[in-house]
Amino acid sequence: MSFVTTEQHHRIDSTLPIDPESLQTPYVMIDLARTKRNIHHMTTTLQNISPQVTLRPHIKTHKLPQLAKMQLAAGAIGITCAKLAEAEVMAAAGINDIFIGYPLIGKLRLQRAAKLLQAGVRLIVAVDSLEGAQQLSRAASIHHVTFEIRLEIETGLRRTGVTQEQVVALALQIATLKGIHITGIFTYKGAVLAEKPTTDLAAAGKEESDIMIKVAAALREAGIAIQDISVGSTPSALHAASTEGVTEVRPGTYIFYDRMQAAYGVCQLEDCSALLWATIVSRPAPDRIIIDTGSKSLAADIQPQQDQLFLHGFGHIVGDADAIIERMNEEHGMVTVRPEATYAIGDRISIIPNHICTTINLHNFVYVKDEDGKLYQWNVAARGLVY
Amino acid sequence: MSFVTTEQHHRIDSTLPIDPESLQTPYVMIDLARTKRNIHHMTTTLQNISPQVTLRPHIKTHKLPQLAKMQLAAGAIGITCAKLAEAEVMAAAGINDIFIGYPLIGKLRLQRAAKLLQAGVRLIVAVDSLEGAQQLSRAASIHHVTFEIRLEIETGLRRTGVTQEQVVALALQIATLKGIHITGIFTYKGAVLAEKPTTDLAAAGKEESDIMIKVAAALREAGIAIQDISVGSTPSALHAASTEGVTEVRPGTYIFYDRMQAAYGVCQLEDCSALLWATIVSRPAPDRIIIDTGSKSLAADIQPQQDQLFLHGFGHIVGDADAIIERMNEEHGMVTVRPEATYAIGDRISIIPNHICTTINLHNFVYVKDEDGKLYQWNVAARGLVY
Structure with missing residues (x-):
């Protein structure tokens, strides 16, 4: 018996348009016109305000080579990936300028990067430690390649990244290693996803860039030839790009936007181009409906009332600002609704x-x-390949 | 160029043992001996304390036919699924007694259920509304089948489920519909995942069962022949089973257990048989390490300090009770660690x-x-098929 279709099992795209009647909830629907408008908006705005700054979008948001x-095609110079599996899927689809903004640690990872x-592929990799650089140097020798690297700088998010105070000493040590070549620095400050989210995005973007310019100057003074200064997320990219000296921005979410970005004023709710559709399966009380989506199809990582914006619920129900997705299993x-709805x-x-980003990650298609x-069904090609 | 293996792309199991050196983080490792012990413990304890109560484990935890x-094989009478896609995968693997504990709403879903x-397959489906029952009745007529149904009873979780006050009237209406046959009632009270989690699991289990026995009596008095009274989650199953009249329990998490269950005293941390492995990719400060897992490979739905148990962080690092996974992107x-670690x-x-349950859901394998x-690689066959 086979109840699972070949498409489901083999995770391939539909080649012909599919029947809208065949859609079953929960599913993510992408409005391509709106998505293209979002791509166009970021690309052209950046060109207008900072023509010298290139765009290297982060594809972890969509994981789709298409x-x-x-x-x-709209003007990005290359792409950013969060992990090797994403880079491999994108390279297999013919994309050949990729920055992985994450330290690659471990022999097998480095072997795959060398491949x-x-x-x-022009592959740029991230480094934030001497140990990480030494691993790259050893792998370069084993696999007869040279790794182009960017140093990750800590600008306030307290995750990966070397501090301003330590970066010059680290860079000088790394510069002595064979098989690796420092060409830039990058950071992710994460105005919205930061530990203490800020709504002053202009200030956040400027602060981020100012630190990076200062770091680049110190490195150059120490003899390290920094070409690329890469900054910015969707909320901060256009602000961060306007600081002189910045060469590249790496926003990701702007392709679809989402409720968090709208809450921070980065977009309008109407700009959001990837929606999750669900079916009402029960209305056990006049003020409560139950929908067929929970934490296995609608991401639960950004929970209600976790920061000063007090996002009400796990998502915005289009057309009903009063409805609140209060809880999810x-x-x-x-969902709490008006009794008269x-x-x-x-x-x-x-x-x-x-x-x-985390919602798309829950769906094969x-x-x-x-x-x-x-309508077309697209396999989320880089999804589920976790490493 | 293909950087993605056939196994990854086509999501098939490994047939031969794999090399431990080939494992790349983040990955979920299942200890089979411990898992079998967990299966055995639940099965035999239930048989000892309530031999008349059958076990129908919820497979949404693992999504693995194996x-x-x-x-x-250990003695369960059938399985419980959360959605049709899970039931289809399990049926394709030869499992033929399945309860889907969720209202099936929509023509296509009902067509698949009929198939x-x-x-x-002996398929039992859930109903909690007249509209849901009418949809089933229409589908039964179209597809020439009879649906065996259980009414879902609300016992405090305020999600799907009909209230004690309304159930008799609803059942009498449903009993007039053709092509459907009420054989039981079920509930999910969710002691741990409840709106207000409780640590008095014995009381929670008893309360759940007492309501169900009362509902069954009222339905029988009204002429509805209730055979199955199905209750219980991993924390409450063994408590709920000891009430006379209960016929079936449906725990799921017990096969692996997890940190939440350990926190509620349902198991020891040492019983947990599915662990997520990660690599330290950076140590930017003596008291902070960064690991290569975040909300795309380690579930973020049960967040720190969300209830009275105050789970510290997003998981327990084996061997270091002081380490706290404070934040995830x-x-x-x-991870905050002792500086001397x-x-x-x-x-x-x-x-x-x-x-x-939600962590496994993030992994293809x-x-x-x-x-x-x-070591073997198993495809999480029912993962990603969201509807």
Whole structure:
């Protein structure tokens, strides 16, 4: 018996348009016209305000080679990935300028990175420790490659990254290692996802860039030829880019936006182009509906009332600002609604997720509505390959 | 160029043992001996204390046909699934007694459910509304099947489920519909995952069962022949089973347990049999390490300090009770450690996740260590098929 389709099992894209009637909730629907508008907006705004700054979008938001190629066609110089599996999927699709903004630690990872270089991909990798650089240097020798690296700088998020105070000493040690070549520095400050999120995005972007310019100057003074100064997330990119000396920005979420970005004023809710659709499966009380999505299909990492913005619930229900997705179990979304609201069992609703990056990560497939209204099923090719 | 292996792309199990050196973090490792002990413990304890109560484990925890079959071989009477896709995967693997504890709403879902019945699977489905029952009745007529149904009873979780006050009237309406046959009632009270978690599991289990016995009596008095009274989650199952009249329990997490269950005293940390392994990729400060797992590979739905137990961090690092996974981004885990702790970049650590069900859901594959120490890669067959 086979109840699982070949497409589901082998995770391949649909080649012909699919019947809208075949869609079953919960599913992510991507509005391609809106998505292209978001791509266009970031690309052209950046060109207008800071023509010297290049765009290297982070593809961890969508994990789809099709969309990465649209970002490149619109003017991006390359892409950013969070991990090797994403880079491998993108390289297999023909994308050949990739920055992995994460320390690559471990023999097998470095072997895989070397394989990408050997295949002709321009791969830039992240370093934030001497040990990490030494591992790269050893792998370079074993696999006969040279790694282009960027040093990650700590600018306030307290995760990976070397501090301003330590960076020059570290860079000088790294510069003595063979097989690696420092060409830049990068940071992720994360205005919205920061430990203490800020709503003053202009100030956050400027602060981030100012630190980086200072670090680059110190490194150059020490004899390290820093070419690339790479900064910025979706909320801060356009602000961070306006500081002289910055060469590149790496926003990711802007391709779809999400409720968190809208809450921070980065976009309007109407700009959000990837929606989760769900079905009302129960209305056990006049003020409560239950929808067929929970923490296994709608990301729970950005929880309600976790920061000063007090996002109400786990997502915004399109067309009903009063509805609050108060709680989620794995497959249940508990939504408080106005008792007089006319929700019926079987009705479908669409939700703007709090965080689209982690929501897409829960789905094998997304559904794409193109400008002609035709629907396609796309395999989220880089999803689930966790390492 | 192909950087993605056939196994990764087509999501198939490894047939031969794999090399432990080939494992790359983050990955979930299942200790099979410990898992079998957990299966055995639940099965035999239940048989000892309540021999008349059958076990129908919830497979949403693991989503693996291999483990579902072990649960059946150990004495389970059938399985519980959260959604049709899980039931389809399990049926395709030969499992033929399945309860889906979730309202099936929508024509396509009901068509798929009918297909399972037509293939000879004993499929029991959940109903908590007249509209849901009417949809089932219509589908039964179209597809020439009869649906065996259980009414879901609300016992305090305020999600799906009909209240004690309304259940008799609803059941009498449903009993007039053709093509459906009420054979039981079920509930999920969720002692641990409840809105207001309780640590008095015995009281929670008894309360749950007492309500259900009362509901069954009222329904029988009204002429509805209730055979099955199905209750219980991992924390409450053994308590709920000891009430006379209960016929079935449906725990899920007990197969692996997790940190949340240990915190509630349901198991010891040492019983947890599915661990997430991660690599230390950075130690930017003496009291902070960064690990290569975040909300895309370690579930973030059970967040620190969300209830009275105040779980510290997103998981327990095995062997270091002082380490706290304070924050997570998508690929970064920020861990506070004792400054004198000897963590080095490249070291691997293992983590007992707060919630194993949603963690497994993030991985295409898990790795299984059998009793001989051999390693296998198993495709999480029902993962990612969200509807």
